[in-house]
Amino acid sequence: MTDDTLPKQAILVVNAMSRSGADAFEHARELLEERGVELLAAHAIENPDDMLPTVRKALAAKAPMIIIGGGDGSLSSTIDDFLGSETVFALLPLGTANSFAKTLGIGTDLQAAVETIATGRKMRIDLGAIDGDYFANAAAMGLSPMIAETVPHQLKRTLGMLGYIIWAARVAFKFRPFRLVVDDGRRIHRTWATEAxxxxxxxxGGIELAESADLQSGEIVVQAVTGRGLGRLAWSWFATLFKLRSRSQTVTEYRGTKLRxxxxxxxxxxxxxxxxxxxxVTVTVARAAVWVAAPR
Incomplete structure (x- = not known):
């Protein structure tokens, strides 16, 4: 049986500009060391442009494990470089939505994340790729990018998910539905959509949208909120948030290893x-691409 024990040595890299990064850095160091994780180095990154170079230096030094603290954007922008490496990618969820941490079953609590790093297991997961740009968890088109592009940093830093909801209500009137075409290699699907x-x-977005998606399935899921009205999109999010039985009726899913x-x-x-x-864009999947720290 393959040994899935996590390394006890790591380099910590925290995006201090993430929602709770600056406050969490010292606390995370203390918690990790208390739980027996030896930190070979620890970096609190004040300039987001320094995040990736710092991670690359740690990878070049062949660190057994690199712990990334930040939001989903920080995680996605650095995980590409772990491909082809035996270094374990571990995370501290310090952002607003923390979707990838929830997907892994870690949750959003710093102490729980540290416990995963101290006592969890290493696991191989797939990565998605959009025109060769790898990502850990999810991508979206429609209203979500409009919110991401325009939401004031201070609003999401102060109010978290509530800030996103307030901003969504403000920008929704500018949004228009779009015609979506998905080629899964077997059939070309066409529909009107408000989000994909x-x-x-x-x-x-911090919400479980696709119970059928799996980090180890070898497939990517494209999920479309079909229709032309924003009311349908709002209902889809509401039904999904509260896990109503009708939530599956508001979306259509396509899946495969390569989709246009x-x-x-x-x-x-x-x-x-x-x-x-x-x-x-062309969406593909990189099978069993990286090692991550996951709960046991």
Whole structure:
């Protein structure tokens, strides 16, 4: 049987500009050391541009494990570099939605995340890719990127998920539905949509959207909120949030290892909360791409 024990040595890299990063850095160091994790180095990153170079230096030094503290954007922007490496990717959920932590079953509590790093297991997971840009959890087009692009940083830092909801209500009147075309290699699907999600994991925006998505399935799920009215999108989010039985009736899912997505008009895409693509795109999956720290 393969040994799935997590390393006891790690390098800690925290995005101090994430929602709770600055406050959590010292506390996380103390908790990790109390639980027997030896920190070879610890970095509180004040400038987001320094995040990736710091992680790359840790990977070049062949650190047994690198602990990334930040929101979903920080995690997604750094996980690409773990491909082909035996270094374990561990996380401290310090953002607003913390979708990837929820997908892994870690939750959003700092102490629980540290406990996972101290006593959990290492697990191989798939990564999704949009035109070669790898992501851990989810991407979206429609209203979500519009919110991500315009929401004031101070609003989401202060109010968290409530800030996103307030801003969504403000920008929704500018939004228009779009024509979605998904080619799964077997059939071309066409529909009107108000939102489309590309899911490697179960959560997006802090909410469980696709129970069928699996980090180890070898497939990507494209989930469309079909129709042309924003009322249907609002109902879809409401039904999903409260796990109503009708939630599955508000979405259509397509899945595969390679899917071509086109929209009319072209749509911006947020990948794990950060704007970084625009349709048309090709979505693929990298099977068992990286090691991550997961609960046992």
């Amino acid at each position: 999600r590309v899911l490697n994991g179960t959560h997006h 997505i086109e929209t009319r008009p072209p749509q911006k895409i947020s990948i794990d909360g950060e704007l970084s693509a625009r349709t048309p």
